[in-house]
Amino acid sequence: MIWEFELVLFVFLVFAAIVALEARNLLVSVVMLSVFSFSAALLFASMGAVDVGFTEAVVGAGVTGILFVIAIHKTSAKTND
C-alpha cells in the first residue's frame, strides 16, 4: 500500500477513461480502455486483491480488448463523438 503510487494510478485511470470516451477513432478508444483496465489491475494488486488484479489484467485488458477490436472491425471505427 503505497498511497502515492495509488494516487498516480488513479489520476491515470481518470485520464484513460476520459480519453477512451472522447476519442474520435474507436480503435484509440479501445486501446485506452485496455490501458485503463491494466492500470485498474495494477491498482487492485496494490490494494491487496491480487487475484482480482490478475483476472482484470487477463480479461479486461486482454480478452475484452480483442473482442472490442473484432467488434469494431466488423462494424465501423469512426465516430463523431
Place this chain on the structure above:
Amino acid sequence: MGLQSDLIPLLAVLVSLFAIPLIALSSRRPNLRESWTFLAALIKFGLVLSLIPGALRGETVGGALFDIAPGLPFELEADPLGVFFALIASGLWIFTSAYSIGYMRGNGEVKQTRFFAAFAMSLSSTIGVAFAGNLFTFIVFYEILTLSTYPLVVHKESDAAIQAARKYLTYTLTAGLLLVAGAGLLYMETGTLDFEAGGLSALIDSDIASGKLWVIFILMFIGVGVKAGVMPLHSWLPSAMAAPTPVSSLLHAVAVVKSGVFGVLRVSGFIFGFGVLQQMGADVLMMILSAFTLTVASFLAFKQDNLKRRLAYSTVGHLSYIVLGVSLMTMSGVLGSVLHIAAHATMKITLFFCAGAIYVNLHKDSISQLDGAAKVMPWTFAAFTIGAMGLTGIPPINGFFSKWTLALGTIEAGQWIPLGLLILSGLMNAGYFFPIVARAYFKPGGKDLEGHGEANPWMVVPLVSTAMLSVIFGLFPNAFVHILDLATVIMEQLFNVGGDL
C-alpha cells in the same frame, strides 16, 4: 329445511347458465335452441315458485357455499325480498322468451344465438342478484349482469348501438367500481357485508364517523343508483333503447333497472338500516333526488317522439317512485315501493312488448306515425291501453294499488311535497300516454297501414297475457303467487314487527 331446498337458490341461478352451452351448441337449429330457452325459463320459474311457501313463512333458504374472498362467503340465500324479485324476473322471462322468438324471427335479426345466450346469462345473474346473501355476492352478480347485457345492448351493431353500449358500459362499470369501493370501506369498518334485515347490527353498533358513513353511503348509492336511473345518472337508459325490444322490455324494464332499485332497497334496508339513514339525514338526499327525477323525467317523456324513448323516460320516472318510497322509510312507503316493483314490471313490459310488436309489424317507432294503428292491431293496442292506464294509476290495474300505497306512505311520513309531486307526475303520465292511445284509436290511419294485420301470435299472446296479469294483480293482489303477502312479510322483516299491516 333439508339440503335439497337449500340448494334451490343455487339451482335457480345455474339453470339458465346450463342452458347457455346448449343454446350455443344448437345454434344451427333455431327451434331446438328456443326450446332450451323455454325449458330453462320454466324450470327457473318452477324453482322460484317452490320457494314461495317458505318465504311466506318468513324463512330464508340457502346459505354460504364457499368463501369467494377472505372472510366473505359466496352466499345465495332466498329471503322473502329476494324471492319476490326473483319471482318477477323469472316469471316474466317466460313471456319474454316467447315474445323474443316472435320478435327476433319477425324482424330477421342476426346473431340470434348470441342473443339468446346472453339473455340466459343475464337472467342467471339477475336471479343471482336477487338471491345474493351478502353485498359481495351481490356485486359479483351485478357486474356479471353488466357484462352480459352489453352484447344485448349492442346487438344491432349500428353506430348508434355501439355508442349506446359504450355509454351504458361507462356508466355501469363506473357505478360497479364505486360500489366495490364502498363495499371495501364498509368491510374494513365492520368486518362483514352480510345483508341483515333492518340494517347491519355491526354498523348500527359501531361508532363510525358520520363523514365516513356519508362517503360509504354516497359510493354505494351511486353504485346502485346508476342502474336505478336516478336523475343525474340516468342518461344511459334512454340510449340503451337501441337494443332490440325484448331486451328493452325485460332488461330495461325489469331485470337490470330493477336490480338497481333492488340494490337501493338492499343497501338502505339491509345494510344501513332506515334508522341509521334517518339519523344521517340521507333519506332527505334520496327523497330530493328521486322527487326531482320523477318530475323531470315525466317532463322529458313529453318531448320524446320515439315510442321506446318515451317509455324509457317513463321508466326513469317510475323507478324514482320506488326510490322515493324507500326514502320515506315508513311502512306504507316501502310497501308501496315493493309493490311498485312488481306493478311497474308487468305494466312496462306490456308497453315495451307493444312497442316491439308495432315496430316489427308496421316498422314504425315514432309516436307521430301511429295514427289509426289501433284498427289494424286491436289486441296490441288494447294491451297498450291497459298498461298506460295502469302506469297512470287508474284502478283496478295494479299500478293504482301500488301508487295508492305510496301516497299513503307520503302522508304517513308527513311529506306533502312528494305527495304533490306524486299526483302531478300521475297526471303527467296520463298526459304523455293518452295521446298515443287517442292517436291510435281515433285518428284516421294512413295508406301505409293497409295490408297489415295483427302481429305474430308469438308476440301477441305474451303481451296480452302480461296485460291480463296487470289487471289480475290489481284486482286480486294475492292471486297465484301471493304478491301482497310476500310484500307484507318483507315489511315485517324490515321493520321488525309482527302481525298485519
Place this chain on the structure above:
Amino acid sequence: MKRSFESPITLLGARALAPFIMMFGLYVIFHGHYSPGGGFQGGALLAASVLLMRVASGSKTSSLILSNAVTTPMGVVGVLIYFGTGLLAMFLGGSNFLDYEGLPIPGMSPFYLRYTGILIIEVGVGLAVMAALVLIYDKMADGEVSQ
C-alpha cells in the same frame, strides 16, 4: 477470421508467447486452491493464448491448436464436470451439493478429498471458461452472431 492481422513479426511474437501463456494458465488452474488464481483466471489465460494465435495467424493455423468445432463440446464437458462432481458428492456421498467431503474416492482422508474436489472443479471451470471465450470470439469473427 477473414481479416487476420498478418505480419511476420506479430506472428512470430504470438507463436513465441502463446505456449508460455498457456503454460502459465495451466499453472494458475492447478495452483488455484492455495494461491491466487483458479479455474476462471486460468481458463481466461488459456483462452487468451488461443485468441492471440487466432488474431495473429488467422483461423486456419490457429484451429490446429483448438478447432472451432471443439469449443462447444468443451464448454459442455467443463460444465458437466462441475455439476457432475457436485451431484456425485450429493448422491453418493449423501451430503450437500458440492460438498467435497462426500466424494466417493476410496482411501482418501476428508482433507485431501477437499483438495481433490476443488481441483476437479477448477479444471471444469477452466475448460468451460476457455471454451466460452474462444466461442464468443469465433462467433463474432465469423459474423454469425445471430442469437
Place this chain on the structure above:
Amino acid sequence: MFVVSYISISLLIVLAGVRFKESAQPLATFGAGVTAVLSLVGWIVVKANTEAGFPAIRYGFGGWAPPIGIEFVLDGLSAFFLMVVNGVAAVVLWHSAGNLDKHLDAHPPTFYALASLFLLGLNGMILTGDLFNLYVFLEISSLSSYALIAIGSRQAPLAAFRYLILGTVGGTLYLIGVGFMYAMTGTLNMIDMMAIIPLIAEEPAVLVALLLMIVGIGVKAALFPLYGWLPESYTQTNSISSALIAPIGTKVAAYVMIRVLLFVFGASGLNAVWPLSEVIAYLAGAGILFGSIMAILQKNLKRMLAFSSVSQIGYILMGVALMNPLAFAGALFHVLNHAIMKATLFMVSSHLERQEESVDIRDFNDSYRVKYPWTMATFTLAAISMIGLPPMAGFFSKWMLALGTIEADHWVLLGVILTSSLLNAVYFFGILEKVYLRRSGQKEASQASMNEVSWGMRLPALILALALLGFGFFNVPLLDILQTLFPV
C-alpha cells in the same frame, strides 16, 4: 432439506436438457414442467412445515455454514413465486412448439438454451438467500433475456441493446448497494443481515444502499420512471420471447423488491429515515395511471400489452409498498394473476401475429371473430380479468389491494385503482368491440372462414384463461396463505 436439492436438480435438468441439440423444445418444456411440479411439491412441503411450526428450509452449498457459504432458502414466499414462474413458463414453452416454424430464424436449440438459462436465472434469484448471489442470478437471467429479446423484428437488437445498457446500470447500482450493506453489516446473507439492520437502520450509508438497491431493482421491475426499456423490448421481440419474458421477468424483479424491502430491511428499516414505502407506493400509483393511459394510445397490440404491463407492475409494487397483509396478499395474488393474464394475452397476440402478420389494432375487424373463435374467446376471458370484473381472478387481487389501501388510509391510491380499472376497460373493450361487432367499412365476417392456429397453441392459452376463472372462484385458500406470508 431434500426439497431444495430436488429443485437444484431440476435446474440441472433444464441446463442439461438444452445441450442436446435435437428435440430442444420438448426437453426444455419437460425441464420447465419438472421444475414446476417440483416447485409445487416444494410449496406443499413448505406449507406443511409452516403449519407444523418449522422454519424455512435452508440449504447451504458445499456444506459451508450460511454466513460464509452460499445458501438457498425456500420459504413460503419463494415457494409461491417458484410455482408461478415455473408453471407459467412450462405452459408458455409448451405453447411455443406450434409457433417455432414461423418465428425463429435462429435455430431452436440456441433459443431454448437461452430460455432455459433465463429460467435458471429466475429460479436462482427466487431461491437464493444471499444478496450477492442474487446479483449473479439477476445478471444470468438478464443476459439471456437480452439475447432472447434480440431475436425479433429489425429493431429488436437495438431495443435489446438499450435494455442491456439500462439493465446493466440497474444491476450494477444494486451491486453497489449490496457493497454498502456489506461494508455496514459484514455479511451478505439475507437472514443474518435482517438481524443486524435494526441496529444500524438510521445510518446514512444504509439509506444510500437502500436507495441504490431500490433504483437498481426498480429498473428491472419497471417501476414507474424506470420503465423505459420495457415497451420497446416487448414490442420488437419475437412472440415466443415476449410470451416468456413479459409474464415472469418483471415478476421476479418484483419478488426481489419484496425480498429486499420487506424481508431484509423490513418496514422499520425501510422507513427509518425517509418514508420510502410511501414514495414507492405513489410512484407505483403514478405508474398505474401512466401505463394505462399510454396503453390506450397505442396502435400496436404488443406495445399496448407492454404498457399495460407497466401499469400492472404498479399494482404489485403498490401492494408491496402499502405494508399491510391485505395489500400484500393482493399483490402476491396479482403476481399470479398477471403472470397468467399476460401470458395468455401475449399468446393471443402471437396467434394473430402468426396468422395475420400484423398486430396492429386498427386492422382488427369483425372477421377475426369468425377466423379465430377460440383465440378471441381466450382473449375475452383474459381481458375481463385484466379489467378486474368478477368472477375473474383479476377482480379479487384488486379487491384485496383496495382493502389494503383503505387499511393504510391511502385514499388517493384507492382512487388510482378504481380509475385504472376503467382505463383498462377502455382499451380492452375497444378491441373487443372491433372484433365482435360489425361496423361500417369493415370486412364482411361472412366472407372469412376459420383460420385458427393449431390445437397445440390454442389449448395452452385456453387452459391459462380458464385457470383465471378457477382462481377467481377458489381464491380464498390461496389468499389466506398469502396473507400469512407477510413479515410481521
Place this chain on the structure above:
Amino acid sequence: MEMFLANYAYAFTLLILCIGLYGMFFKRNLVKKVIGLSIFQAAVIMFFVSLASKMGGTVPVKWDEIPVEMIDGYMNPLPHTLMLTAIVVGVATQGVAFGLLVNIWNRFKTLEEDALNEAILEDSRD
C-alpha cells in the same frame, strides 16, 4: 491529510463511476456506450476492492509469518472472490453487447444513435 488518505480512493472511484455513467448515457455511439459500461463496471469492482483493503493488512493468502488466527493481518478475501464473479458477469455482458452491436450494424449499417432513430422513424412511416 488523514481524511484524504482514508477517503481519496472512494472519491476517485465515484469519479470514475460518473465518467462511466456519462459514457453510457450521453455518448451517441453505441460502441462508446459499451466502453462506458466497461468503465462503470471496473469502477464498481474498484469500490468493492477498496472496501476490503486494510491499512497494514496483507494479501489474503496464507503466510506462515502471520498465523491465520491474526485476522487483522489479512485482508478480507470475500469481496475479492465476489469481484471475480462480477468480472465474469461483466465480460459476459460485454459479449452479449458485442453480439447485439454486430447485429445492429448488419441491419442498420450504423451505430450512431441519431442515425438509428432516423431509421426507426422511417420504418414506422411505412
